[in-house]
Amino acid sequence: MDRKYLMVTGLIVLVLVGLFGAGCGKIKPGTAEVRRPEVAQVVVSPVREEAVEDFYETAGTVRARATGSIASKVTGTVVTVHFRQGEPVRAGQLLVTIAADEMAKKVAAAEAAYQEAVKAQAASAENRRLADITYRRYAQLVQDGAISRQDFDRVAAQKKVADFDYERAQAAAVRAAAALEEAKVYQGFTRVTAPFDGIAREKKVEEGSTVVPGTQLAVIEDAAEFEVDAGVDERYASFVHPGMKVFVTVPAAGRQLDGTVKEVVPAVDVKSRNFLVRVSVPGEGLKSGLYAKVRLAVGDRKTYLVPRTAVVEKGQLTGVYVVGNDNVIRYRLVKTGKDYGQQVEILTGLAAGDQVVVSDVDRALDGAVAKEVVVR
Numbered sequence: 001m002d003r004k005y006l007m008v009t010g011l012i013v014l015v016l017v018g019l020f021g022a023g024c025g026k027i028k029p030g031t032a033e034v035r036r037p038e039v040a041q042v043v044v045s046p047v048r049e050e051a052v053e054d055f056y057e058t059a060g061t062v063r064a065r066a067t068g069s070i071a072s073k074v075t076g077t078v079v080t081v082h083f084r085q086g087e088p089v090r091a092g093q094l095l096v097t098i099a100a101d102e103m104a105k106k107v108a109a110a111e112a113a114y115q116e117a118v119k120a121q122a123a124s125a126e127n128r129r130l131a132d133i134t135y136r137r138y139a140q141l142v143q144d145g146a147i148s149r150q151d152f153d154r155v156a157a158q159k160k161v162a163d164f165d166y167e168r169a170q171a172a173a174v175r176a177a178a179a180l181e182e183a184k185v186y187q188g189f190t191r192v193t194a195p196f197d198g199i200a201r202e203k204k205v206e207e208g209s210t211v212v213p214g215t216q217l218a219v220i221e222d223a224a225e226f227e228v229d230a231g232v233d234e235r236y237a238s239f240v241h242p243g244m245k246v247f248v249t250v251p252a253a254g255r256q257l258d259g260t261v262k263e264v265v266p267a268v269d270v271k272s273r274n275f276l277v278r279v280s281v282p283g284e285g286l287k288s289g290l291y292a293k294v295r296l297a298v299g300d301r302k303t304y305l306v307p308r309t310a311v312v313e314k315g316q317l318t319g320v321y322v323v324g325n326d327n328v329i330r331y332r333l334v335k336t337g338k339d340y341g342q343q344v345e346i347l348t349g350l351a352a353g354d355q356v357v358v359s360d361v362d363r364a365l366d367g368a369v370a371k372e373v374v375v376r
Helices: 002-026 101-144 149-188 234-239
Strands: 042-046 049-064 067-071 076-081 094-099 191-193 198-203 216-221 225-233 245-250 255-268 274-282 291-307 312-314 317-323 329-333 335-340 343-348 355-359 373-375
Touching: 042 317, 049 274, 049 335, 076 101, 094 216, 101 149, 225 234, 225 291, 234 274, 234 291, 245 274, 274 291, 291 355
Parallel strands: 042 373
Antiparallel strands: 042 355, 049 225, 049 291, 067 216, 076 094, 094 191, 198 216, 225 274, 245 255, 245 291, 255 274, 291 343, 312 317, 317 329, 317 355, 335 343
16 A cells, blocks of 8 residues: 555655656746737838928918008098908009098199180180281282281280280190199099909908098008018028929918929028028919918938838837848837928938838837838
8 A cells, every 4th residue: 555655645745746847847947938919911111311302491481472562642531441351452543532522622622723724725716716817918019018017016016915925825725734633633632443353352441531641541452473581591592593393381271382482582690590582383372471481492312201101109109110031110219301292201210121011000019010011
């Protein structure tokens, strides 16, 4: 009995020792086996250095190509304002009507003076005609010896006076006509019209307002074409020239526009070390004063680019998923640079040859194993 007991006990001990030995061959003391999550398939693209067009980006301000600040030219009271702020207006459209009694009185006085001048001219013309007839008659009589030379000289003098009076009356009529025309022009200033097609950006007066020459009535902007004024660092002066194509973004209007450098002001501001560049852009959907970003090409360089879809933001962190040689996916922090359409520049964090996850990045997990890696 004791002998059987010892044999069974020894057999159990041998089995336990064997199991313990087998376990120690796979797991080291102080460690535990970890099973990584798996991702069925990931699409990666190798990082490579690419030649890109380098650019300089600066801030600018949108302004209308043509702006008309309309002011009153007469003294009076605003009777009617015919437009609303922000609405389109057409060239010649009536904007403001001003009641100017003084202008009306001047026109009436000029009209009366002109009528008197016309009558005086007619009377002098008639006197001139009669004096001319008398002169010709007396010239014949003095030739025939029917009258004395003294009588003829008196008639000749009267003719000269009649001619002079006619010329003077004619000049007075011309001056009166000009004065009447001027008065009517000034009276026309009581009807203020738009100088060109555009948008009424500002309404400066209301009905009942008293205005004098110089009082601002409205501001009209040409909405067909706008310009962007941007300050460019003096380092890039050699790259910018009139006619150069640039790219303009106006975030508030949701517009991305192709612009053309219209003017380069070579004077450099001593404080900012910038010079002014004026860029022409299409005007649809823009307003003066909007913030704009202007991008100018300033040469070529090499850099690392990844698809925009590969960049993953995690709070304040920016990174990409990289698949290593062991097919393990790891989230790697990077520093991004400039945008190139659908691609983003990577300044630090990646090296040539790194396999970056570029598709379905929402399925990628830091530390997971990619069962299948597709290189694109």
